[in-house]
Amino acid sequence: MRLPRGRWTSVVGPNGAGKSTLLKVLAGLMPHTGSIQLLGHDLHSLAHRARARQLAWLGQNESSGDDLTVWDVALLGRLPHQAWLAGPSPQDLVATETALKATHAWEWRRRSLGQLSGGERQRVLLARALAVQAQVLLMDEPLANLDPPHQADWLGVVRCLLETNTTVVSVLHEISMALHADEMLIMADGRITHQGGCADPATHQALESVFDHRIRVYPIEDQWVALPRADALQPAFNHADIAGGLASCGVED
Numbered sequence: 001m002r003l004p005r006g007r008w009t010s011v012v013g014p015n016g017a018g019k020s021t022l023l024k025v026l027a028g029l030m031p032h033t034g035s036i037q038l039l040g041h042d043l044h045s046l047a048h049r050a051r052a053r054q055l056a057w058l059g060q061n062e063s064s065g066d067d068l069t070v071w072d073v074a075l076l077g078r079l080p081h082q083a084w085l086a087g088p089s090p091q092d093l094v095a096t097e098t099a100l101k102a103t104h105a106w107e108w109r110r111r112s113l114g115q116l117s118g119g120e121r122q123r124v125l126l127a128r129a130l131a132v133q134a135q136v137l138l139m140d141e142p143l144a145n146l147d148p149p150h151q152a153d154w155l156g157v158v159r160c161l162l163e164t165n166t167t168v169v170s171v172l173h174e175i176s177m178a179l180h181a182d183e184m185l186i187m188a189d190g191r192i193t194h195q196g197g198c199a200d201p202a203t204h205q206a207l208e209s210v211f212d213h214r215i216r217v218y219p220i221e222d223q224w225v226a227l228p229r230a231d232a233l234q235p236a237f238n239h240a241d242i243a244g245g246l247a248s249c250g251v252e253d
């Protein structure tokens with residue numbers, strides 16, 4: 001698999017397909033066979049500090065010091081740029097402030113992470129990843145817990161990153177958002193089943209197929225949108241079973 005430099009690739013597929021596993025392997029966070037090249041160098045031959053400068057990571061359900069302030073969490077993104085035991089440089093402070101402002105988390109900078117809601121927390125962790133100013137940004141479900149306006153803001157952040165030639169790879173369950181990417185990598189059962197342009201009809205076919213044709217991709221106002229197919233809705237249960245179940249639990253009309 002090749003991920004094009006300076007472009008955005010979205011990774012999609014059903015639950016358990018292996019998307020997070022693939023991303024962790026790309027980040028060097030999991031043992032693996034085969035080889036991984038990062039910007040032309042073998043990933044594991046790079047010094048850890050150099051790798052941490054080139055590759056930023058936003059994981060799924062990450063725990064990150066609930067007692068730390070939002071400012072300190074975002075500043076952690078600058079660690080690979082700081083000398084041992086040295087304090088943050090003016091550049092580190094500017095990068096951290098810019099990242100917190102980009103994700104609209106600047107106002108909470110003095111609050112502790114543990115006091116934030118799920119979506120607010122996610123925006124702080126995104127700021128930490130942005131503060132790294134890495135050439136490659138890997139994100140696992142970055143839109144988890146984000147409301148629609150902040151999902152749109154995230155899209156704006158990605159567009160800015162692409163303008164600076166950053167390579168973005170994101171695992172997304174929001175298929176319509178994933179279709180905004182340049183390329184789509186589709187996975188099923190631990191394998192890549194398709195890689196292609198997001199506007200490519202072959203990609204749309206592969207996408208519909210990997211989700212058992214229960215979604216369909218439509219063009220709406222210059223975007224591609226994936227919607228559930230109304231004619232493919234399957235009843236999750238029947239009422240007779242429910243009535244029987246409730247009666248056996250002692251619940252009656």
Ligand SMILES: Nc1ncnc2c1ncn2[C@@H]1O[C@H](COP(=O)(O)OP(=O)(O)OP(=O)(O)O)[C@@H](O)[C@H]1O
Binds near residue numbers: 014
């Ligand atoms: N720590 C683990 N130990 C053993 N198996 C695991 C572990 N983590 C994940 N798996 C298994 O590996 C497979 C791929 O998991 P992975 O988390 O990569 O899927 P995913 O595509 O990201 O799924 P989702 O969309 O549900 O987040 C799944 O079958 C999962 O049960």
